[in-house]
Amino acid sequence: MKISNYHDTEPIRDVEGVLKRDIIGTDDGAPNFTMRFFEVDTGSSTPSHSHPFEHEIFILNGKGVVVGAQGSIPIGKGSVIFIAPDEPHCIVNTGNEHLEFICVIPSPNECSTEQ
């Protein structure tokens, strides 16, 4: 068992305006999937991209939109987002505070940071 606070995990900023923490992953002995904590600055966005694995996302705080094949769909605290494998997507902070969310992916995988 591992118990920590998400702040205990060092953040990575490999996209401008986006902080990522791998809060549970293979380093912890997690065999199947990785839980990440994201903070997106006001006006910033995750990369617009697709990949052959899914996302399961829960919005913790803030306001924004998910941009995909259906256009821009508003999201906020309590929103639940499932992005299927190979679906193009990005998440944009359109609010006035950090957009924070949990995003789970199967292991081992890593989202490309290419736009």
Add this chain to the structure above:
Amino acid sequence: MKISNYHDTEPIRDVEGVLKRDIIGTDDGAPNFTMRFFEVDTGSSTPSHSHPFEHEIFILNGKGVVVGAQGSIPIGKGSVIFIAPDEPHCIVNTGNEHLEFICVIPSPNECSTEQ
């Protein structure tokens, strides 16, 4: 892509004092893992049990303890909990408000509700 609010998913109360929502799962086309949203009433607890699959948990609101082989460990908003396969565990609400958390498990699986 599926976008909803966790409230849109009908809750199940198969344990006294515990509401569970399967907010993303195989019914949504999620191929590998299921995201659940739990609300534990003040003074209530998830079942004390173990199972051959892991939990990845993020605490959204409230205060409580995780009870496992190491004893009772305090948790609260922002806590991150990894429970490895076969580790005995339960989560107890010791605070004065709902204890809310996200718990992800590999699919297909279902936690037993036996104590």
